[in-house]
Amino acid sequence: MPEHTVEISVFPSLAAVSAQDWDACACPEAAGGGRPIDPFTTHRFLLALEQSGSVGPGTGWAPQYLVARVQDQVIGVAPAYVKSHSQGEYIFDHSWANAYERAGGRYYPKLQIAVPFTPVTGRRLLARPGFETTAPTALAQGAVQLTANNRLSSLHITFCTGNEAQAGAEIGLLPRIGQQYHWENxxxxxxxxxxxxxxxxxxxxxxxxxxxxxxxxxxxxxxxxxxxxxxxxxxxxxxxxxxxxxxxxxxxxxxxxxxxxxxxxxxxxxxxxxxxxxxxxxxxxxxxxxxxxxxxxxxxxxxxxxxxxxxxxxxxxxxxxxxxxARVEAGAQGEHKLARGYLPVETHSLHWIADPGLSDAVERFLAAERAAVGEDIEILTSYGPFRKTGGHDQ
Structure with a gap:
């Protein structure tokens, strides 16, 4: 195989991928024994979900871990799941599913690249250092191909980083913006x-x-x-x-x-x-x-x-x-957090929908939603509890 060729494999259990290979992509910053940026894409966290039966048979989360290799080296990984519902995701697509099924389509199953039950922003297309462009692109393209080959309705990459959202949009995925509340130190x-x-x-x-x-x-x-x-x-x-x-x-x-x-x-x-x-x-x-x-x-x-x-x-x-x-992320939703010093920030996701008609409709919806979310964040921030510069302390 030529050195530049990337091969994508799919595994139904994380036990098939060594913790060393997975974490070299998921949290290279922790290689010296320090903390990862977040623990949610580490081998230990995702394996705990699988071994405990929190994902797997009967849960609607069927693991399909993506692994990208160049020759024998793992250069990228992604936590992916075939979903039979839209529970536990926190970036909601219920209305898309309902509209598509009313029109005679079949929305489930779909493919989700995400950390189950975890509305926390982080890298989702995880690359070994040195492959920061090659691996995420190959993983995204491989996920789209997996979705199409298995006649799944759609691919969703949720709570990805802003950089991932921008890169995904450049290769044709649909970007979505949401919001949640963070406290900044x-x-x-x-x-x-x-x-x-x-x-x-x-x-x-x-x-x-x-x-x-x-x-x-x-x-x-x-x-x-x-x-x-x-x-x-x-x-x-x-x-x-x-x-x-x-x-x-x-x-x-x-x-x-x-x-x-x-x-x-x-x-x-x-x-x-x-x-x-x-x-x-x-x-x-x-x-x-x-x-x-x-x-x-x-x-x-x-x-x-x-x-x-x-x-x-x-x-x-x-x-x-x-x-x-530097910050506290207090989870999904909850405007009551605003008065307690937690201010609204953007969250990101990416979507690919096989049906051209549904894809066009979702793309129009997302454009309007992005504008609305941006306005909401601006307004909510203005209602935050912090003293206004140059104003009265009241």
């Missing part, structure tokens, strides 16, 4: 330093919320690594089931995922627990990246005013400031 020395950047009214509100939450009758603990014990996952599973049942009907992650996470991911995890009389009654699960804390799940078995805000948002800010992290 302006080199704050303390939480009070952060509060000083807010209007006085917002400062008072947050201080009142923190005091209300702290008065729930117990203590809050932030645990990571070996501080996390197996029994903590028993408690968090109860919280997660409660939230999952209310939001999705059935929780996405299985109980086994948390057992595997304890073995292979606990150094990537920050677990905030609210305990009363030594018994956990609420908790928030975060993942730790190189410069970002990623808020993922929250749950509680008791209802206490403002405890959700404290455990999910303010404890995360405390941790980020104490550890010099």
């Amino acid at each position: 302006a080199d704050y020395a303390s939480f009070d330093d952060f509060l000083a950047a807010l209007s006085s009214r917002k400062r008072k509100t947050i201080r009142k919320e923190r005091a209300t939450a702290q008065a729930f009758g117990g203590t809050l603990r932030a645990l990571t690594g070996d501080q996390i014990q197996p029994a903590h996952w028993d408690a968090f599973w109860r919280f997660y089931q409660d939230t999952g049942a209310r939001k999705w009907g059935t929780p996405y992650l299985t109980r086994a995922f948390f057992d595997i996470a304890h073995q292979t991911l606990r150094d990537d995890i920050l677990l905030v627990l609210a305990e009363r009389d030594g018994i956990p009654i609420a908790g928030a699960l975060n993942f730790i990246g190189r410069d970002t804390l990623f808020g993922r799940y929250w749950g509680a078995v008791e209802d206490h005013p403002c405890l959700h805000f404290e455990a999910c948002y303010y404890q995360a800010i405390d941790y980020a400031i104490a550890h010099g992290l």
